[in-house]
Every structure is written in C-alpha cells, then in structure tokens.
Amino acid sequence: MAYHVKIDVSPIYEMLNSFLVYVTKKWIQHLDIGPEWILDVERKLSSNVRAALAPAATWPFDDFDVLFAWAAYKNTTLENQDFLDMLTELSADELFARVSSLMPSLTIEESTRIRNSYVPLLRLWDQHYCRNISEDHRVWLEEDAEEKRILLEKMGPELLIEYATAGVIVEPIAGLNEVILFPTVHNRPINMYCFYEGMMIIQYPVDIPEESEDEPPTCLLRFTHALADPERLRLLRYVSDEPKSLSEMCEELGKEQDPVKDQVTALRIAGLLRTHLLGSNRKEKYSIRPDGVSELNMFLESYIRI
Structure with a gap:
C-alpha cells in the first residue's frame, strides 16, 4: 500500500x-x-x-x-x-x-x-x-x-x-x-x-x-574524504551486488562493528550508499548508490572546470 x-x-x-x-x-x-x-x-x-x-x-x-x-x-x-x-x-x-x-x-x-x-x-x-x-x-x-x-x-x-x-x-x-x-x-x-x-x-x-567559488564545495569534500580510505572503497565494492545489513557486513567480512559502522557512516554521508529502511524496527540495509558516483563526477568536473 x-x-x-x-x-x-x-x-x-x-x-x-x-x-x-x-x-x-x-x-x-x-x-x-x-x-x-x-x-x-x-x-x-x-x-x-x-x-x-x-x-x-x-x-x-x-x-x-x-x-x-x-x-x-x-x-x-x-x-x-x-x-x-x-x-x-x-x-x-x-x-x-x-x-x-x-x-x-x-x-x-x-x-x-x-x-x-x-x-x-x-x-x-x-x-x-x-x-x-x-x-x-x-x-x-x-x-x-x-x-x-x-x-x-x-x-x-x-x-x-x-x-x-x-x-x-x-x-x-x-x-x-x-x-x-x-x-x-x-x-x-x-x-x-x-x-x-x-x-x-x-x-x-x-x-x-559556498562563500567563495575558489573553495571546494562541501559536497565534493565529503566524497573525497569517504573515498580516501581503501577499506571504504572495498566496502563499496562489497555492497554493489545486493543490500547488506551492518551485522551481515561484520560477519561476512570478519570485521568489528565499530569500524564498519564508521565506514558506512562516511560513505552514507557522502551519498555513496543507499539506506534501505526495513520497517519500524529501525533495522537498515545498505547498497551502493549509483547516482552518488555520477554526482562525484559532476561536482569534480564543475569545480576543476573541465
């Protein structure tokens, strides 16, 4: 419905x-x-x-x-x-x-x-x-x-x-x-x-x-920060096939929850992950957000004036 x-x-x-x-x-x-x-x-x-x-x-x-x-x-x-x-x-x-x-x-x-x-x-x-x-x-x-x-x-x-x-x-x-x-x-x-x-x-x-056109836009800095860590890049690749919950990521990747949660947060803030809300139990799954990758190219090209 x-x-x-x-x-x-x-x-x-x-x-x-x-x-x-x-x-x-x-x-x-x-x-x-x-x-x-x-x-x-x-x-x-x-x-x-x-x-x-x-x-x-x-x-x-x-x-x-x-x-x-x-x-x-x-x-x-x-x-x-x-x-x-x-x-x-x-x-x-x-x-x-x-x-x-x-x-x-x-x-x-x-x-x-x-x-x-x-x-x-x-x-x-x-x-x-x-x-x-x-x-x-x-x-x-x-x-x-x-x-x-x-x-x-x-x-x-x-x-x-x-x-x-x-x-x-x-x-x-x-x-x-x-x-x-x-x-x-x-x-x-x-x-x-x-x-x-x-x-x-x-x-x-x-x-x-933005106060000045010379300053990199905040949205672009979020992308560059999120992608500067190899572990976050691996996580993006991992969730490209299907949505995964935080517990599934930790179990399948053999990682502790806190660092994985921080990585997910950075990618989510940058707009590179989708968050699938699974009802009122506040459970979530995450998958790659293709539009985020497109936006990265757009913001980067706009700032460096390609």
Whole structure:
C-alpha cells in the first residue's frame, strides 16, 4: 500500500534540531558544523543559561520523538514562541491526545513530563540562540521545501525521498500511511528519522551556499574524504551486488562493528550508499548508490572546470 508524503518546513524544526545537537552532542563528529560549533555556542551563552540547559543532556533521547510529533501536528503555521505557548496552554489530556495514536506506548505522565521539562529550556534556547540565526537559513529551507513539493508531483513519494535524502529508500510498508519530510541545516549532512504508528518523520539536510567559488564545495569534500580510505572503497565494492545489513557486513567480512559502522557512516554521508529502511524496527540495509558516483563526477568536473 502506497504512503502519502507531506513536505513541511518550519523554524520549530530547526529550534528542536539545534537544541538536540547542543544538549546531546549526538553525531557531532559527523556534522558539518562540528564540535567547534558547540564551543562557539557555549562562548555566547551566559553561565546561567548553560547551567539551565545542562540537565537535558541526561534525559531520554526518545523524548525528541514526542517533541517532533507535536511540531509535525501543530494546527497552524507557528513561530517558535507560539508553538511553545501552545504546548504550555494545552491541558495534560489535550497534550497527550495530540500524539497518543502515533505513540501507543507513551503515557500521559510521560507526555506531561516532556512538556514541563523541555518547554522552559526551549524558550531559553530560542531567546539566546535561535533568534541570532541568520534569516538566510530560513529562506534556504523554505525555497528547498518548495522545490521538493514541485518535484513530488513529478517523481512520486519513493523517488522524491531518495532524491531529497541522497539515498534513503522507504518502500511501501504495511501500516505506513504518511511520511513527513522536512529540510534542516543544523543536522547536515545526515538524515534523521522518527518512527511512529502509521507515520514517519524524515529530516534531510540542505547545504548552504559556498562563500567563495575558489573553495571546494562541501559536497565534493565529503566524497573525497569517504573515498580516501581503501577499506571504504572495498566496502563499496562489497555492497554493489545486493543490500547488506551492518551485522551481515561484520560477519561476512570478519570485521568489528565499530569500524564498519564508521565506514558506512562516511560513505552514507557522502551519498555513496543507499539506506534501505526495513520497517519500524529501525533495522537498515545498505547498497551502493549509483547516482552518488555520477554526482562525484559532476561536482569534480564543475569545480576543476573541465
């Protein structure tokens, strides 16, 4: 059964994403902004704000699934503070009802805890960080989302998702009715997914324009970094025949999981691997992405002006 794709865009997603990256340090070594972004933000925040935000680092990571679901199913187009006001004003029952059908294991107590814990910190984050984000970021995200809406009519759901995410494959899955797809800047170049009952959220990265034509584009540097390691090249050749899971790679290649996972991440970030999502159990398989090889040639020829 086919699923429906909704292209969404909102500063609320960027608020949640940037807050997630800051407090959890998740994937920071693989993000374009890198660990130096954390240090830069901390220099700009007062000690009181840093202390107020610090406890969130120990809270359950799955809390963000609830926050993103509330953001995805907001009633209207809201700004950050409007969204936080809405969460504050809803009763515990109303708040829970917003996402209970998407998350059957969520309790009303957990829903209330997440609202009461995160909303004050997100207000601080919006005030001291998000309001200083360049307006250009919002323009880039909105323009990209509009481009994807146009392409959706021409390409269809599956191909559009693969194109937007540079390789994520979401085949029709029993019970999957909707995929909400939205662009992000802070999480580039990775994709992030949230799985729900009957619905998925997929974030895809949007590259910011290069400041100088003389500088190699970031997308080209990802390719050259990924292909600079002979082990990664061997892995690409290995998955060229059929999709393989991480455990299959480790078993068949006789490798430890951590180094193989790092190699897969580098190739995936460069857009050289497809990621096949195998239902809501969060299992994945990987295969070579032919379009990625073509893009490597295109970006290289464009930069060196062949």
